[in-house]
Amino acid sequence: MGRFRRRMYEEYAHEFSTDESYNKAYRKVKKIKGFYSHLKIYVIVNAIIIISSLNSRGFIGNHFELRGFRDWEIYSTAFYWGIALAIHAFTVFGPDLFFNKDWEEKKIKKYMDKEVESKNKWE
Numbered sequence: 001m002g003r004f005r006r007r008m009y010e011e012y013a014h015e016f017s018t019d020e021s022y023n024k025a026y027r028k029v030k031k032i033k034g035f036y037s038h039l040k041i042y043v044i045v046n047a048i049i050i051i052s053s054l055n056s057r058g059f060i061g062n063h064f065e066l067r068g069f070r071d072w073e074i075y076s077t078a079f080y081w082g083i084a085l086a087i088h089a090f091t092v093f094g095p096d097l098f099f100n101k102d103w104e105e106k107k108i109k110k111y112m113d114k115e116v117e118s119k120n121k122w123e
Contacts, residue, residue, distance in 0.1 A: 035092040046078040
């Protein structure tokens with residue numbers, strides 16, 4: 001725990017421990033932070049795997065061979081780990097990741113505003 005967070009927690013511990021909305025928000029932030037850490041490690045590890053395999057298989061002598069881009073074993077880790085990462089994202093952000101509750105209302109409002117704008121344009 002960082003110094004600032006520890007000091008804040010010590011000062012307001014009695015308020016935070018009884019506030020259910022704070023506890024719920026804190027758990028949500030921890031889940032999101034865990035997902036982004038998982039994503040960061042995914043990108044770093046798979047970049048290292050792909051770059052190292054291209055260096056060992058892709059370059060022969062002074063010319064570049066495209067065989068390194070076509071090997072399934074290079075990308076299989078990224079593929080299967082990507083599926084696990086997608087499942088992790090779904091558990092953190094929920095089923096409303098792309099089409100949340102307000103999405104439909106915003107789209108309807110956008111199209112209504114566009115209709116009014118185009119109607120006023122010709123009058």
